[in-house]
Amino acid sequence: MTTDVVTDRAPAGTSAAPGRARRRRRWLTQVGWRHVVGVLAVVFSLFPIVFVVSAAFNPLGTLSSTNLAPTNGLSFANFTELFDRTAFGSWFLNSMMIALTASAASVFLSALAAYAFSRMRFRGRRVGLLSLLLIQMFPQFLAIVAIFMIFTTVSEYWPPIGFNSAGGLMLVYLGGALGVNTWLMKGFFDTLPKELDESATMDGASHAQVFFRIILPLAAPILAVAGLLSFITTINEFLIANVFLTDTGSKTLAVGMYGLLEGAERNSNFGIFAAGTLLTAIPTVLVFQFLQRYIVSGLTSGAVKG
Template sequence: MTTLTDSQPAVVEPPAHGSGSIPQRRRRTFGQWFRHKGWRHTVGVATTIFAVFPLLYVLSAALNSNGTMAGSNVLFSRIDGGNFEALFNNPSRPFGRWFVNTMVIGVVTSVATVFLGALAAYAFSRMRFTGRRVSLLSLLILQMFPQLLAVVAIFLLLNAITDVVPWLGLGSQLGLIMVYLGGALGVNTYLMYGFFNTVPKSLDEAARIDGASHVQVFFTIILPLVTPILAVVGLLAFIGLSSEFVIASVVLTDPDSQTLAVGLYSYVAQQRSENWGVFAAGAVLAAVPVMALFLFLQKYITNGPTAGGVKG
């Protein structure tokens, strides 16, 4: 029996060829790689091109002052700022006012939707009252009917309100905000209700034992824990309102009170070829607030629903 000492290093012999040898891993052929993983890369690249191409096309048309809808097939054949100058130098079409109107209506409606929806979702999630199940079922059923079906009823209702309360009737931005709130509270309340149920009720019970009221529990405990769903609802509401056209075109009759979607449509309503570049420039600028809001709320969207719930 041989004994290894410090002066005798161990020699590791390679395994002999035979039944005890380690087989070498065979390299996959291109066909095998494509069947297992390669097709996923192909689908991802195709989907990316399909999604990015319209954005590049609109940006190229916005930077080409001589381009038309039919002549903008070559991307970035010319780059200048003529369309943006024409967009802001047209007195009959105040793009700046449209932009401000859209921001005011979008921000006010989004904040009101998030706040009122959170109040309703908290009531449905934490309180037990008569008609709770019927109300939840009604919200679920109302989601099946789009707000577009009620355009005629909305027009007649606001037209009748104009005779009594002009600042809330047809042609007023406040009236449009009320219409948007009525259509958005149902789906957003039900969405937040499901998220509120994921917050442990033991946190509420501990706060109630310490003497906290429902208002204190809602603002100091629940709202910080449900920040992700509030950010999602606010973002979706703002995106939907900034691009909404049908109801805004019916309610807002004054050109100075119109939103971006309604105002920009006037560029392509009659002369599509001549004003296509200006319309594209306006669309690019209209997308900037949405992108900025998404980047700002991204950190809240990615946070966990109960992050920090057991700290302190």
Template sequence: MATPGRRRTSTPLWLTANAVGLAVLLVCIFPVYWMISRSTLPNNRIRTKDQTWLPLNPTNDNYGRVLDGDGFRNALTTSLAVTLMTVAVALLFAFLAAVAVSRFRFRGRASFIMTLLLIQMIPAEGLFISQYKMLEGMSLLNSVFGLTLVYVASVLPFTVWTLRGFVDGVPMELEEAAMMDGCSRLRAFFTVTLPLLAPGLVATGLFGFIQAWNEFTLALVVMTDPAKETLPVWLIGFSESRSRGVDWGAIMASSTLITIPVIVFFLIVQRRMVAGLTAGAVKG
């Protein structure tokens, strides 16, 4: 007789939780829907006070203005090159650092970990002048390599700290068992531990990808050549026309196109991403 009572008690809670979850989902996806829907409307309909929920009589003129010329393609090429290089280099160095911190005990280990946290607390704007002067002295301004260098420096502390948690979650006993079966320490790590860290590498790489892809201020400082702009910097060009005002239609269309690579990358790695985010949640 207690079971029906529990069901009657839990049903309202279940409905309330689902209603709250649905409300949060709608709040999160509404800006995306609004961006996509406004990208198919002319500017006079976007600026009007009488907004429509559904984009009736859509047009592709906004996308035509965005794709006209080489601006979007050049910015897309620069953003892809910088972002992919940043993720690859940051994961490589962060992986080596995370393994060293997690698997070995050495002098200055605790100080190194605390330094990572302190670096994360430094405002990015406070480093602009020194970063600019450094790149200028190395003749790396307006170069993909130079922007990648500062991106790696900004992404690396978070990447090391995150990967360290994944490495800590893999028991050392697995490597020791492989070494007892005749594997060297290096072979045991690469054949046993590294495959188990793949979800963590993917999850961390996705966060690094999003951070580098959407970064604006560093790219604005480093890439002063219009032909070398990244997508976020190139996007502000539609808001600088004094004669026509802000081209909201082009901004919405550009923002929609900019999100596509992130969505594609997420769809490719989503299974590994979920496994990485839930790694260590259940202990056997």
């Protein structure tokens, strides 16, 4: 006697489709949306860069004729007009000199102050650290009126560090960068073993010898990071430089480039402005690429201790 057993079986392959759909939905909800956000962030970041590059090589050189993709061919006419019609070369040299000198001086003075706060114990140490922390909470341009009045008097008695001088502008930049650089370097110096100082002192080394021969070589990452941040901040600064520098020959890149977009010439000079913007970005990119290997280690080590 045989019994027929009837079983309800789904056709082959029908059970895999719901599984794939569930996996796809799970991927979209857990991982896929991150890719979407990343792509949008990249597009948002690249849009102004592509627009400026297109405007720089647009032969018409106007804002109204600029598109994301050049439609009139590529031309270097904007770069030629930039050097022929403006003092871009002088602006570039002024900015590089001021940025490099102010950054180097800021890093050196900040390193000296950070070493004193990190390794020495003296009266007023805690008050000094708290004062630096409090001062750097306020933007420097809040004191622009007071600084302007001070340098008005300085210009009368000592013009080399007054208005329209690179020395006076660098002094202002130094005052704004010392606080944050000192705190950043002090945190890094705290991570260095004090036994190195003690062993060098036992061998007869002075504080200056310990600082220059032991601390500074070990602190190369944080020095590079502080120098990079100071350089980028200085070369891109506009407000204070616009107040201090009024002569055409003494202007920096930010001040000179701003003058190209003033008044009714904004539309006609946009191509020249875009060309100058591309050339202005070259020093910052080169400095960033040269010091890139120090950025991660310097920033993370300087943020461990305070």
